[in-house]
Amino acid sequence: MKSPIIFALDTKEIDTAEKWILAASEHIDHFKIGLEFYLLHGSDGIERLQQQAEFELFLDLKLYDIPNTVKAAVESVARLKPKFLTVHASGGSAMISAAKSALPNGSITAVTVLTSFSEAEFTSLGFTQTIDQVATSWAKMAVSAGATSIVCSPFEVSSLRDALPKTVLITPGVRDVGDDHGDQVRVMTAQDAIRAGSDFVVIGRSITNLWDGSDKAMRTKIEQIRSSIN
Ligand code: C5P
DSSP states (O other), rough: OOEEEEEOOOOOOOHHHHHHHHHTTOOOOEEEEEHHHHHHHHHHHHHHHHHHHHOEEEEEEEOOOOOOHHHHHHHHGGGOSSSSEEEEEGGOOHHHEEEEEEOSSEEEEEEEETTTHHHHHHHHOOOEEEHHHHHHHHHHHHHTTTTEEEEOOOOTTHHHHHHOTEEEEEEOBBOOOTOOOOOOOSSSSSSHHHTTTTSSSESSHHTTTOSSSHHHHHHHHHHHHHHOOO
C-alpha cells in the first residue's frame, strides 16, 4: 500500500477523474468513486478508469434499502471488484448481511453517522444518545452482521478502535489547517486522524480544490499530506 489515503474522485467528468488518478498515483493507490460519478457514468465509466490505471476501488454508493434490494444492487456492481463498498449502518443487520452475501471477496463498509452532522442537528432527528454512542453501537452491530470496515468521523475513531480492534476504520472529514471546511462539520487533520486510530483517511476537496487543469498544486498538496502522516 502506497499510503493510507483514499482520494475521493468527486467529479462528473471521466477525463478529469483519469487525470486525478494519474496525478496522485505516485502516492495513492485507493480511489473513491461516489454517486456524483456513478449516477452519470455507471459501471462502464468505472471500468474505463480501471482500464487506464490499476487501483483499489472504494465504491461509495451508501446503499440503504430492504435487504433483498440491497443484495441485488450489490450483485449489479460486484463485477467491478470493489475492495470497499459502502452501505448505511442504519439499514440494520439483515441488510448488511445481505450485502455481504453478494460480495464475498470485498469489504462491506458500514457508514455510521455522516461527518456533516453536528451534535445539535443529530439530536434534532430524535436521537437521545450522542453521535459517539450511536456510531459505536451501529458499528458493533454492522461488524456482527458481516461488515469488515467502518466509516466514521475522526472524532469517533478512538471509541470505535477500543470497541472493534480488528475492524478497518475509515475517516472522511479530513482537512488541513486553514482549508475550507465546506459542508463537513466534524473535521480533523489527516495526521491527527491517523494518530487517533484511523486506518485510512478519505480526502476530496482539500486536494481537488487545487485542480486548475494542471496537477502541480495538487501533487504538492498530496506530498505534504503524505509526509505529515508518515
Ligand atoms: O471533499 P471531502 O474531503 O469533504 O470529501 C469527503 C468524501 O467522503 C465525499 O466524497 C463524501 O461523500 C464522503 N463521505 C463523507 N462522510 C461520510 C461518508 C463519506 O464525507 N460519512
